[in-house]
Amino acid sequence: MKILYSRSLYTFLIFLSVHTYGQEDKKVIARLEQSPIENQIRLKAVVANNTPVYKELNYLLVSIKKGGSGNLSKNQQSGKFSINPNEVKVLSETSVNLDRADALKAFLYIRDEETQKLIAKDSVELNGDLFRKKSAKIEEEDAAFELKGLTIDETKTKVGKDFYDLFYMQYSQQPDKSNSIITISELPLRGTSGQINIQIDDKVIYSFMTNPGEDYLQEQLTYSLKYIKEFNAKKNLIKNEFIY
Missing domain, CATH: 3.30.160 (Double Stranded RNA Binding Domain)
Structure with a gap:
C-alpha cells in the first residue's frame, strides 16, 4: 500500500508539473540570444508566440556598453511587428564590440500594440561586476542613469x-x-x-x-x-x- 501510494503521488506530481508547464508555455516569450564572434558579441532579439491568437506587438531592444575607462555608450532599436499563433520570429540582430575590460547590458521589451502593456521581457549581462557598486542604492541609481x-x-x-x-x-x-x-x-x-x-x-x-x-x-x-x-x-x- 505504501509503495502504491508513493507511485500515485509521483505520477500526480509529474502530471501537475507537465500541466503547469503547458500553462506557462501558452504565452508570448521574449528571448535575447548571444553568440561571440571574435571581439564582438552578436545579440539576437527573438519572440515566440505560444498562444493560439494572432498578435500585433512592438519591441524595444536596448544595449548599454561600459568601457574599461568608464564611458557609457547606448544603442536602441524598436519597431512594430505582427506574429502568428505558435510562430517564432527574429526581431532584430546587432553586434557590439566587446573587449575583456568592457561590460554589456541588454534589455528586450515586448508590448501589446493596442494597450501598450508590457507582456514579455528578457535581459543579458556580460561582465556585470563592472556595473555593480557596493551599495544597492547606488547600483539602482546607476541603472536608472544608464536608461x-x-x-x-x-x-x-x-x-x-x-x-x-x-x-x-x-x-x-x-x-x-x-x-x-x-x-x-x-x-x-x-x-x-x-x-x-x-x-x-x-x-x-x-x-x-x-x-x-x-x-x-x-x-x-x-x-x-x-x-x-x-x-x-x-x-x-x-x-x-x-x-x-
Whole structure:
C-alpha cells in the first residue's frame, strides 16, 4: 500500500508539473540570444508566440556598453511587428564590440500594440561586476542613469517624423532627462489630420493635433517639454513621500 501510494503521488506530481508547464508555455516569450564572434558579441532579439491568437506587438531592444575607462555608450532599436499563433520570429540582430575590460547590458521589451502593456521581457549581462557598486542604492541609481533619455518614435507621417526629430534634438540636450522611456506616437484621425501623443510610463501626458507649420510644431515642442518636466516633478515628489 505504501509503495502504491508513493507511485500515485509521483505520477500526480509529474502530471501537475507537465500541466503547469503547458500553462506557462501558452504565452508570448521574449528571448535575447548571444553568440561571440571574435571581439564582438552578436545579440539576437527573438519572440515566440505560444498562444493560439494572432498578435500585433512592438519591441524595444536596448544595449548599454561600459568601457574599461568608464564611458557609457547606448544603442536602441524598436519597431512594430505582427506574429502568428505558435510562430517564432527574429526581431532584430546587432553586434557590439566587446573587449575583456568592457561590460554589456541588454534589455528586450515586448508590448501589446493596442494597450501598450508590457507582456514579455528578457535581459543579458556580460561582465556585470563592472556595473555593480557596493551599495544597492547606488547600483539602482546607476541603472536608472544608464536608461535615461530613451525615446521611441512611433509616428507615421512626415509631420510626425518632423516633430519627433525636433523633440529628440531638444530633449537629448536636457540635463534632467526622465528615467522612464518616452514614446512619441501618432494616431490617424478623419481626413488628413492626426493626433500626436507624448507618453511616459504608459500614460499619455500631452496630446495635440498635427499641423505642418514650423511655428506650430515649435510651440507644441515647448508644451511637450513643459508637461514632461511637470510629470517628472510630481513623480519624484510622490516617490519621496514614501521614503522614510
